[in-house]
Amino acid sequence: MDKFLITGSSGFVSKHFLDYLESLSEHSSVMGIDLHTPEFDVTKFHRVECKFESLDLLDKDAMQNIIYQYQPSYILHLAAYSSVSFSWKNPILSFQNNTNIFLNLIEAVRTLGLKTRILSVGSSEEYGNVSEKDIPLREDMPLSPVSPYAVARISQEMLSQIYAKGYNIDVVITRSFNHVGPGQKDVFAISSFAKQVAEASLKRAQKVTVTTGDLRIIRDFTDVRDVVRAYHGLLKKGESGEIYNVCSGQGSSLSEILSKIGNVAAVEIEHIVDPKLVRPQDNRVIIGSNEKIKHSLGWNLEIPLATSLKDVVEDWKQRLSK
Amino acid sequence: MDKFLITGSSGFVSKHFLDYLESLSEHSSVMGIDLHTPEFDVTKFHRVECKFESLDLLDKDAMQNIIYQYQPSYILHLAAYSSVSFSWKNPILSFQNNTNIFLNLIEAVRTLGLKTRILSVGSSEEYGNVSEKDIPLREDMPLSPVSPYAVARISQEMLSQIYAKGYNIDVVITRSFNHVGPGQKDVFAISSFAKQVAEASLKRAQKVTVTTGDLRIIRDFTDVRDVVRAYHGLLKKGESGEIYNVCSGQGSSLSEILSKIGNVAAVEIEHIVDPKLVRPQDNRVIIGSNEKIKHSLGWNLEIPLATSLKDVVEDWKQRLSK
Numbered sequence: 001m002d003k004f005l006i007t008g009s010s011g012f013v014s015k016h017f018l019d020y021l022e023s024l025s026e027h028s029s030v031m032g033i034d035l036h037t038p039e040f041d042v043t044k045f046h047r048v049e050c051k052f053e054s055l056d057l058l059d060k061d062a063m064q065n066i067i068y069q070y071q072p073s074y075i076l077h078l079a080a081y082s083s084v085s086f087s088w089k090n091p092i093l094s095f096q097n098n099t100n101i102f103l104n105l106i107e108a109v110r111t112l113g114l115k116t117r118i119l120s121v122g123s124s125e126e127y128g129n130v131s132e133k134d135i136p137l138r139e140d141m142p143l144s145p146v147s148p149y150a151v152a153r154i155s156q157e158m159l160s161q162i163y164a165k166g167y168n169i170d171v172v173i174t175r176s177f178n179h180v181g182p183g184q185k186d187v188f189a190i191s192s193f194a195k196q197v198a199e200a201s202l203k204r205a206q207k208v209t210v211t212t213g214d215l216r217i218i219r220d221f222t223d224v225r226d227v228v229r230a231y232h233g234l235l236k237k238g239e240s241g242e243i244y245n246v247c248s249g250q251g252s253s254l255s256e257i258l259s260k261i262g263n264v265a266a267v268e269i270e271h272i273v274d275p276k277l278v279r280p281q282d283n284r285v286i287i288g289s290n291e292k293i294k295h296s297l298g299w300n301l302e303i304p305l306a307t308s309l310k311d312v313v314e315d316w317k318q319r320l321s322k
Numbered sequence: 323m324d325k326f327l328i329t330g331s332s333g334f335v336s337k338h339f340l341d342y343l344e345s346l347s348e349h350s351s352v353m354g355i356d357l358h359t360p361e362f363d364v365t366k367f368h369r370v371e372c373k374f375e376s377l378d379l380l381d382k383d384a385m386q387n388i389i390y391q392y393q394p395s396y397i398l399h400l401a402a403y404s405s406v407s408f409s410w411k412n413p414i415l416s417f418q419n420n421t422n423i424f425l426n427l428i429e430a431v432r433t434l435g436l437k438t439r440i441l442s443v444g445s446s447e448e449y450g451n452v453s454e455k456d457i458p459l460r461e462d463m464p465l466s467p468v469s470p471y472a473v474a475r476i477s478q479e480m481l482s483q484i485y486a487k488g489y490n491i492d493v494v495i496t497r498s499f500n501h502v503g504p505g506q507k508d509v510f511a512i513s514s515f516a517k518q519v520a521e522a523s524l525k526r527a528q529k530v531t532v533t534t535g536d537l538r539i540i541r542d543f544t545d546v547r548d549v550v551r552a553y554h555g556l557l558k559k560g561e562s563g564e565i566y567n568v569c570s571g572q573g574s575s576l577s578e579i580l581s582k583i584g585n586v587a588a589v590e591i592e593h594i595v596d597p598k599l600v601r602p603q604d605n606r607v608i609i610g611s612n613e614k615i616k617h618s619l620g621w622n623l624e625i626p627l628a629t630s631l632k633d634v635v636e637d638w639k640q641r642l643s644k
Contacts, residue, residue: 060414088488091481092382092429099477100422107414142464151484155421155477159413162473166410 002028004235005072005116007057007105008079010038012183017076017228021048031070033057034079040183057101064108067116074235075118077105083187084125084279087149098152099159106163106171117170119235120160124177124220124247124286125150135251136220136289139175139243157243164241172238174231177247177288180308181224182315189213190221190312193258197265198316207268213277215255218285222248223303233297247288248301257309264310324350326557327394327438329379329427330401332360334505339398339550343370353392355379356401362505379423386430389438396557397440399427405509406447407601409471420474421481428485428493439492441557442482446499446542446569446608447472457573458542458611461497461565479565486563494560496553499569499610502630503546504637511535512543512634515580519587520638529590535599537577540607544570545625555619569610570623579631586632 004021006014009032021028022045032038032052042050053066057079067075080098081087087094102120109116127137128144145151163169184191193210200208222230230246238244262269293299326343328336331354343350344367354360354374364372373392377384379401389397402420403409409416424442431438449459450466467473485491506513515532522530544552552568560566584591615621 091484092425095422095425095481100417103414103417145480145484147488148481148484151477151480154480155473158467158473158476159417159470162413162467162470166469 002026002074003031003070003072004028005031005033005067005070005075007033007075007077009052010034010036011078012181012185013078013179013224013228015040015183016181016224017231018042018045018048018050020225020228020232022046031066031072033066057104058096060104060108063104064112067108067114068112071114072116075105075109075116076231076235077102077118077120080121082123082149084147084149087147087152091148094148095152098149099155102156103159106159106169110163110167110169115170117172117235119231120156120171120173121231122157122173122175123150123153124175124245124288126154126157126175127286130283130286132285135285136249136287137245138289139245139292161241170240172234172240173243174234174246175243175288176227177220177222177245177286179224179227180221180305180312182311184224184312189254190257190309193261194309194312195316195320197261197267197269198313198320200267201265201313202317202320205267207270210258210269210271211274211277212254212258212271213273213279214282215258215271215273216253216284217282218251218253218287220247220249220251220287221305221308222246222301223308226301226303229302230293230297230299233299234293237297239296244293244296245288245290246293247290249288249290251285251287252305260306260309261313265313324348324396325353325392325394326350327353327355327389327392327397329355329397329399331374332356332358333400334503334507335400335501335546335550337362337505338503338546339553340364340367340370340372342547342550342554344368353388353394355388379426380418382426382430385426386434389430389436390434393436394438397427397431397438398553398557399424399440399442402443404445404471406469406471409469409474413470416470417474420471421477424478425481428481428491432485432489432491437492439494439557441553442478442493442495443553444479444495444497445472445475446497446567446610448476448479448497449608452605452608454607457607458571458609459567460611461567461614483563492562494556494562495565496556496568497565497610498549499542499544499567499608501546501549502543502627502634504633506546506634511576512579512631515583516631516634517638517642519583519589519591520635520642522589523587523635524639524642527589529592532580532591532593533596533599534576534580534593535595535601536604537580537593537595538575538606539604540573540575540609542569542571542573542609543627543630544568544623545630548623548625551624552615552619552621555621556615559619561618566615566618567610567612568615569612571610571612573607573609574627582628582631583635587635
């Protein structure tokens with residue numbers, strides 16, 4: 001039976017990873033670690049045996065102890081402080097809770113002498129300031145970080161590669177692009193739009209004014225359920241020390257997405273731009289190339305964006321009705 | 323009066339920086355911080371007013387307090403765990419005592435709102451695995467780190483650039499190559515050779531067998547007295563956010579250097595290779611380009627390698643005679 005240790009196990013991506021494990025024919029065991037207890041029900045699974053420990057990953061001795069006790073075959077490292085804007089406000093906490101926690105984790109695996117495979121989840125933010133001629137972004141492009149968060153992720157990635165080459169630790173690396181899907185917090189653009197539209201829809205309003213940031217920016221969104229299949233595939237079949245973009249390879253402007261959400265919910269949409277939600281000097285277009293992961297794993301998108309948007313609106317209706 | 327805060331103030335480079343300040347016509351004030359008290363005499367100066375505080379730079383509140391009290395015009399950040407081999411043994415301590423201490427330092431300057439200029443000292447190790455066609459190494463080359471230490475230094479450098487661009491913090495960055503000069507510890511090749519030869523010379527031996535690593539490797543050595551002039555020049559005239567190689571631009575094989583040390587001391591030299599001193603997979607040639615710093619500062623080498631070697635042997639004779 002596969003044993004997965006998941007850091008950041010109480011979050012949105014972890015929840016979908018557990019759902020994916022439950023959908024497989026083989027049984028699996030999961031040890032979740034997180035600062036917070038999960039808000040979703042971990043007892044609902046039949047094929048996944050779930051345990052949970054509350055832990056600050058900066059406490060390296062406690063982390064090492066849990067890893068030693070559990071002896072995972074795989075570690076899915078989702079824990080992160082993934083907000084770019086927070087990293088500008090507190091770069092030390094951002095760095096510690098991205099780079100240092102990862103270093104504690106991989107060093108625990110090394111010093112314990114385990115054969116555990118680690119998935120080091122990184123971010124498309126690592127590409128940083130990119131030129132439109134470089135779209136779609138490929139893994140071998142030079143990186144040009146523009147935030148403390150991006151630096152923390154690149155540091156994590158470089159450490160992963162040193163551990164793979166220098167210590168022969170089994171670690172596969174991602175640069176993950178934007179996610180979309182049910183359960184995401186409303187600090188993310190699509191989830192925020194869907195929430196506002198779902199509220200209007202529940203009130204049977206025919207028209208809604210959605211507060212947005214800059215709708216002209218184009219991003220590469222992948223359904224979180226496709227993302228977790230990619231993570232599972234990388235843990236099973238990725239190559240140690242290699243970096244894989246996890247992305248759809250397709251770009252959509254936020255304005256297109258907002259209008260599709262209106263169609264899904266059958267609500268007429270206007271919008272008002274909140275200047276606080278507009279990031280200065282943001283890239284206009286971020287689209288990744290997913291050729292490498294497709295070629296290496298045979299991974300492919302299964303959920304089209306229209307389905308994701310429908311599910312996200314539906315999910316918000318359910319959450320708001322409770 | 324210029325006020326310099328020097329981290330790692332008890333070390334070899336700091337001692338020479340203080341000697342350089344003493345040689346200038348204007349007076350200056352120095353606050354040294356280090357874990358260890360300096361072994362050299364800080365009361366011998368006439369033009370430099372020296373204070374010292376013992377401090378662990380990982381204690382960010384204590385560091386911030388000292389910076390606030392002292393209000394330095396310049397920070398020369400020399401503190402580091404600069405051993406590559408140590409970084410392989412304890413990557414967490416290496417990372418914390420390179421990257422995290424630097425982040426604590428620059429974040430203290432930012433949160434205090436000071437106009438202090440920082441010199442972020444980095445390493446030629448950042449270049450990593452280089453091809454001989456790329457020699458001499460220029461600052462705009464892609465980096466290919468091959469040790470935890472190198473990753474820690476690149477992380478420090480990326481953070482420096484983010485602070486310069488994103489927060490408008492005044493920070494100048496170096497990639498410093500090998501140093502040579504009186505007072506260096508004998509864990510470094512030239513200092514070790516000179517010590518062994520000085521010992522033989524003091525015993526009036528005509529011949530000595532020196533224990534060495536791989537003598538074929540070619541490195542770029544700069545006299546520490548030229549290095550500290552470069553650091554002073556960069557603090558005074560470097561451009562914020564820019565990276566400068568600090569190097570001689572000339573390569574010497576360790577075998578040439580050993581033979582020159584023999585000439586200086588008038589001792590016949592044989593050598594024996596200690597396999598423990600041979601680094602696996604080390605680059606054969608590391609030479610930097612110093613065009614940028616020369617062009618920007620008008621900095622130039624003043625001390626030829628032959629003089630450095632003579633001074634190092636003389637210094638060891640004095641240290642060993644005590």
